[in-house]
Amino acid sequence: MLRSFLFAILWILCLTSFCQSPKLAKSPSDAEGLLSKTKALYDNPFLSGLISFSCSVDFDFAQHLKSNFGENARTDSPIAQLLKPIRYQIFVDHSGATVSAQPKLPDFSQLPLAAQLEESNRNLIQTGLSNWVPYAFGEVLPIGPTNYQFEKAATGYKLTMDGQGITGKLVLDQDLHLVRGIIDTSQHIEITTKFISASNGLVLAASSTDTDHYGVARFTYTYQAVDGFQVPQRVWLTSEQDKMKLNYTLTDCKTQHGVVVRVAPPT
Numbered sequence: 001m002l003r004s005f006l007f008a009i010l011w012i013l014c015l016t017s018f019c020q021s022p023k024l025a026k027s028p029s030d031a032e033g034l035l036s037k038t039k040a041l042y043d044n045p046f047l048s049g050l051i052s053f054s055c056s057v058d059f060d061f062a063q064h065l066k067s068n069f070g071e072n073a074r075t076d077s078p079i080a081q082l083l084k085p086i087r088y089q090i091f092v093d094h095s096g097a098t099v100s101a102q103p104k105l106p107d108f109s110q111l112p113l114a115a116q117l118e119e120s121n122r123n124l125i126q127t128g129l130s131n132w133v134p135y136a137f138g139e140v141l142p143i144g145p146t147n148y149q150f151e152k153a154a155t156g157y158k159l160t161m162d163g164q165g166i167t168g169k170l171v172l173d174q175d176l177h178l179v180r181g182i183i184d185t186s187q188h189i190e191i192t193t194k195f196i197s198a199s200n201g202l203v204l205a206a207s208s209t210d211t212d213h214y215g216v217a218r219f220t221y222t223y224q225a226v227d228g229f230q231v232p233q234r235v236w237l238t239s240e241q242d243k244m245k246l247n248y249t250l251t252d253c254k255t256q257h258g259v260v261v262r263v264a265p266p267t
Helices: 002-016 028-041 061-069 076-083 112-136
Strands: 020-022 050-058 087-095 094-101 147-153 156-163 166-173 179-184 190-197 201-211 215-226 230-238 242-258
Touching: 002 094, 028 201, 050 230, 061 076, 061 242, 076 112, 087 112, 094 112, 112 201, 112 215, 112 230, 112 242, 215 242
Parallel strands: 020 147
Antiparallel strands: 050 087, 050 242, 087 094, 147 156, 156 166, 166 179, 179 190, 190 201, 201 215, 215 230, 230 242
């Protein structure tokens, strides 16, 4: 189960190398203008003063068993009894998410399989937020020095990107909402996305990632306002390859944030 989600982390790592500069639209200035207009639509809290946030994780292990193995799943087994009481805290910044047990993990020495299951669930919880981070940091759209190009299409725009060891094609609709994309590095990766409007711009409501090695993983998000920032409240993950589902809720969230001062270049 855990292996099916590892590609999400790989995808996040490869997205950070999407650093682009204009190639052409009608002219370089047109490309820059269109990219600026596109970026202005999206809520990127890590570019707007959010430094990090931490939350308690409300994860119902008994319900997780029933969702994946049916209503008759054993929730009173020794493994289930050991895992059910575990509570988690998650820390998220622009580099990704980290999940820790609170106050600490129980003794698994008598049940090593429980340790494996706990680590798998903890990593899945982490993956749910790590998948969200590149969108919240604006890394999916071009941010620095490689080549990019907008092309007008019947349904919107095609945005192609070409960098060292990586190429990509993104499809945007008429309103410049990212709809889907293809990324080629050492493997072929396909993404689909759905954005919804929130108080500070478009936020990621759903996404999927499909690779030729690991299959499809799907992510869904709802949001909460914390200190003026939109951060996830509920997260759903599904692995189509393993037919596994996991969902959790973030509560008691606290942020670290600062003030962003934008300085215009000298004339």
